[in-house]
């Protein structure tokens with residue numbers, strides 16, 4: 001009989017629904033798999049754009065890394081297929097869409113909500129780091145919200161296995177880059193998964209304040225990051241400020257580890273046990 005999870009997918013298997021958004025490299029649609037009515041998100045990438053962007057290897061790495069990840073706060077990549085012109089990613093559908101849209105609409109999150117999101121991020125990052133995978137592009141734009149309000153880290157297009165001493169020129173915002181990825185390279189400027197701890201600190205700040213801590217012109221942002229120069233507004237609670245300060249530490253080795261993030265007083269205060 002028909003194998004339950006056919007390894008071969010093709011476009012005819014899906015009924016395409018509304019567009020969910022468009023990224024740099026392609027669009028995403030809700031899709032329903034015809035035989036079982038299974039709802040997913042289908043990301044369509046155009047091969048010529050991937051070739052022009054010289055990112056085919058990155059995409060293969062993303063597919064390889066993400067197909068082995070199973071965590072409630074990490075968006076699943078169920079499979080992929082291609083036709084003559086396009087590559088398709090079959091992704092878990094996040095029912096409440098993009099987190100950054102919620103953040104922009106609400107300006108900033110109340111401390112209880114920010115703490116729950118950061119606790120879920122820390123759990124997902126702990127799972128990733130145990131597999132020596134660093135995401136390297138943690139920011140609100142890469143976080144989706146599931147139907148039950150849980151967050152899902154997504155878009156592993158920049159993830160790699162740690163440690164990594166190749167400097168991929170990152171595109172997009174500088175706001176989330178840690179100092180060790182900004183400093184002009186001494187030869188041994190390799191970096192580890194601790195880069196995600198810095199980004200978690202930037203994310204905590206942005207959830208509570210509504211803007212990134214080093215936001216400025218590109219040149220000034222790089223300088224502020226390299227010096228760890230930022231101020232936390234007085235409306236942020238002392239506990240939240242303490243966690244931000246322990247994550248935004250210039251020396252990667254001195255950043256608070258993820259298991260201590262999950263036991264931090266600010267997280268404990270807002271995350272009801274056994275929730």
Ligand SMILES: Cn1ncc2ncnc(NCCc3cnc(NC(=O)Nc4cccc(C(F)(F)F)c4)s3)c21
Pocket residue numbers: 020021023025028041043045050055056057058059060062075089091092093094095096097098144154155156157158
């Ligand atoms: C908006 N939205 N709302 C609900 C919802 N539910 C699920 N998904 C959504 N959106 C898609 C989220 C993504 C997940 N994984 C991605 N991966 C990727 O885009 N990879 C990728 C692309 C181009 C180039 C490269 C390369 F080569 F550079 F590596 C890598 S995008 C949803």
